[in-house]
Amino acid sequence: MSLDKLKLSKPLVAAMTDAGFLTPKEVQLKTMSRILGGQDVIAVGPEGIGKTTTYVLATLMKLKYAFEEAPRALILVPDAEHVAEVIAQFNLLNRNKTFRIAGIDSSGSIDAQMNELTDGVDIIVAVPDRARALYLKLALNTNKIQMFIVDNAELIVKKGLQLPVVELANSAQKSQHIIFTEVLHDKLNHMLNPFMKFPAVIEIQELGEKEAEVHQQLLYQVPNFRTKLNLLTLLLGDAEVFDKVVVFVNTKLTAQTVYKNFNHVNEGEISIYRPLFFDDAGFDDIQDFKNIAEARVLIVANEGLQDLDISGIPFVIHMELPEQKETLIKRIVKHGDEEVVAITFSTDIELIEVRKIEHAVGELMQVMDLPDDLKVVDPASAKTKKKKTTEEEDEASDRGAAFHEKKASNVKNYNYSAGTKAKMTYKNKKGLS
Template sequence: MSFASLGLPAPLLNALSSQGLLQPTPVQAAAIPAALQGRDVLAQAPTGSGKTLAFGLPLLAQYQAKSTRQPAALVLLPTRELAAQVGEQLHALALAQGSKLKLVVAYGGVAINPQLMALRGGADIVVATPGRLLDLVEHNGLALGRLQTLVLDEADRLLDMGFAAELQRILALLPAQRQTLLFSATFPDDVNTLAAQWLRDPLRIQVAGADQVAPAITQRTMLVDEERRTALLIQLLKQEDWAQLLVFIGTHRLADKLAVRLQQAGISAAALHGELSQGRRSQTLAGFKAGHLRVLLATDVAARGIDIAELPAVLNYDLPRSATDYQHRIGRTGRAGASGLAISFVTPASEAHFRLIEKRQGQRVARETLEGFAPQAPAPLNAAGQHDGKGGIKGKRMSKKDKLRAAAAQAAGTAGQDDGE
């Protein structure tokens, strides 16, 4: 199948060809014809499957230089980096097809006045994060009453990051008669609830493997004591030939600290997190994409906008809080059919947590140890005083079964004390 068979106009087909894009991915092949017909679309597809063009190409085809003060299309995304990335991709295609379409990208963390200036005279397509979009509305920078198409991209992340209230405020500003395209890598209950409220008789698309790890990604797990993770990371960087490595860190303070440690070891590295200014974040990410940095140490929020076509490897220095986050993280590598490597450091304390991640993704990952780094610390006991290998996906809360076991053990102990009195 080719893009030409999907009903896209010739200038846009030429723009795709100039960028070496000749064949659509499965989610693009399914979503584009329906979107061009004006139908609502509800699509589940894994990270790296081509969701941006699945909604972006219909927008570029439908809304050509029709600027009014009220945009024809709105794309909502969870992070600044992702908004900037989508905006760049759509702008490049618009230029390549010779379009006069006006596209404005808006996100927080930077001054609002330049974005208000950019919206003077209107815009065809606005790409924005929810909070900044509402700021622009309050400043009379744009109105949404005549919006024709709404795109919710990374819907699961929008909700995970606490944008539910903002989305409801935005919904109240939108016309009832509109087209809505919703894309998400996963479909937990809150995303299904959002879809039921926002979409009308949508075409449902589920790309095969959307709930599983991409087969092109090799997963490895390395056992190590918590305090030796930095030394192990440095050792791996010395012995492996990774041109680039994206490392996921739990906190911005640890990311900054680890960046200094790697720099002291002669490894070019930088931290990327939400506490940095937008200018600093953009500069750091650009340096990594250009290959000036070998290692990028990123928190989950900052890493959502990272899209590097041939990123060879990612590493979980800290494990993610959920199996869904794990899928998003390792999906940064192995994109667009390329092979990738995902390594996770597992400490004695996090072993139970990782087992549940494995269970949720339906895949067991073999445990490895590097010579000289085998863990020495024992696995922690649960409330019942057992090494039972169970834990909670989010945080360290006891599971229901663990609570029952603990209660039973406590009851048995109390009964024993009573018998001895």
Template sequence: MEITSFEQFELNRQLLNAVAELGYTVPTPIQQKTIPLSLGNHDVLGIAQTGTGKTAAYLLPILMKVKYAQGKNPRALILAPTRELVMQINQAVSELGKYTDLRHLALYGGLGPKTQIETLRNGVDIIVATPGRFMDLYRSGEIVTKEIRTMVLDEADKMMDMGFMPQIRSILEIIPTKRQNLLFSATFGGRVERLSSEFLEAPIKVEVTPQASTADMVSQVIYEAPNFRTKINMLDYLMRQEDFQRVIIFARTKGTADNIYKFLSRKVIEPEKIRVIHANKGQNTRINAMDAFKEGNIQVLVSTDVAARGIDVAEVSHVINFDLPLIYEDYVHRIGRTGRANRTGEAITFLTKAEEYHVQKIERIIKATIPRQPLPAGVVVAETPFEEEQAMLREIDEQRRKEDPTFLGAFHEKKITNMAPGRERDKAQAKLSGAKKPSPSGPGTRSGSFSRKSGGSVSTKSGGGKRSGSRGGRR
């Protein structure tokens, strides 16, 4: 039977009223297939790209089965890889369960556990948590797991990329074996398949789109830019176009993200209309920036992949990949921030010759070729500084060694000492973006503007012959 309305599911009136108020009318394909299975207590393996409605696909059955507040111990556990995604899921529990008395709690790191512990002691029915914080509070005796009957792993592929498997296995050992399991992932590689066989019992696989597919509502394009400065020039050009109303810019490192923010807020966008978030930003700063972006109070959010799966904003017009992610599946999640809720969106990627290797891997995963366009006539193509050119050549050599371990290298170094390619790239970017750093000539050095010196080598001496300079950012 074709399902065309939420009224066709075996859900109570409280949930149906909340769904109607949220404006949901026709269930998405993942909801049509998953909700009946979950209500029937089957273990489910869901393969679905971001933005397909999978959060409601597992939350509605959980809310239906847990039904009302009871006792003090949790009866459902939802695990997610990042605090942003945990907060997003917890918000969805609030919205879908608004007409119930169910008690729910988000557990994540980055802030003290005192308030979370107080809420646990008062009683909770549903926990949404990152694996690390959940295990911390369990070991301290604050969580009783004996009544958990449903467990969800959301974004399982990302959890494995982030190294959460030891914590997940520890959690599986301390919760009841008689329970329903739901596992959701945007990709279904070998590691996720092994996890599903370990975690699920006779699961029913639901796959509504091809593995690692990109959203149908998102148009994709690549612009080849030879260097960091040209990428900045292209960003400057794009952000002056009228249709770039709500934009997320993804950078690989926190250093690059900060440099983008400094340039745009100084040259292109009013400072109150742009925010930057990454692992070095405090929890409250990140939450406030996300909320302001969702509410439409800021135009541009610059982020590392820490936020790629934690932003659920229906009207993101553009996603810009300033540089490509090294975890290739993250490309799918990045561009999935636009084209949501049946709206169209555009994903734009800047590409250097050192990133050509990565885009080929991404195209293999998404089983599609991303179209390329020449840089617009108004974009200035800058000359590549010596340091950045050397860093890219070394990176290309490393890529070739991955494919052919016998490869010895295509060029000889002349002026650059043996640094990691990522460090050289970050030093070159910091120099070009005008990032603040110590100057050998004293306080007279001006920060916050592009250096006009594009050639020459960077000094690496600092007292006692030790090398100095900023290290590559962590995501």
């Protein structure tokens, strides 16, 4: 497919060709006309699909000429590394060097940055907190901003930089808003809702090549760690289904927290792999856990963990995502005919890592409905409440403009509880009717 489909100027097409971009990316085909048309856009897709190139091209195309009295494009990114990457992409495609582009991060002298902005720039690439500081010092004039762009928005939320983004967006009242993110979740929507104007939400799902078969993967999305504890207790309360389970967490202290959260009605039923404290039930050898029928749940910390043979264990739960996605992937790859159900718990912030895992294995996790009797902890009030009823969800359906409905492929057409679903899977594995 030709670059002509993007309807770019001849100089930009020539710059793209010289840079080795011979065909347009899917994200460019789906978003470019909307961006050039002035619509607010939220583009959701994994790393490496061409998001940065898309908005760099759109910015150079829309601004057309340089040297006005105030900046006309403000691009917010999570950190100095991303600032450098975006500036490099502008330098690659801005062949005539007509635009004055400033890179602003938190490590530079704020006085020098103030002088640079007051001397005149057309495009600013900045981290949110430093951009806000310059705005409050009256060095950053947002009155002429035409394009307000947030890249890697999910990382900005993860860093807790939502307030500077919202304040700057609201100050640039006449601008078009363009958001690029790997995931879209409630916390991100909460940041976007105050300033997005009926955006087009465009999702790009590009999975990597499937190089190995993996076990069945189930995903539970929950708001916080406390709710994870409640969900784990609820699921593992069904001893008939979950008769042998390994639960992975990241630290030994977390492993102890999870252990103490259980009621421990049956002696030796719940244990820790190599516990920190002698009075906690535990095993130093996983083979001992496998051999003892009464030992049903083993909590394992990733901290300092060497290779662990979890073969023969039918349920593997990742209550926390390990720092390296390869750690989890290694545990879910199929070996022989063994059938395992791999369950992952994820908060909104952890969804970034979930998407990276899905992209790496070339397969999406199956999103599960939360059990009706799950006690969901409200992080704002720290009070425990049950999952919303259908009527309550209907009342809350009038959400912000950034909210979008699930794709048809993600909508559930069954009404099984988590326990029933797991039980059906487990019985099928054992050849039971």
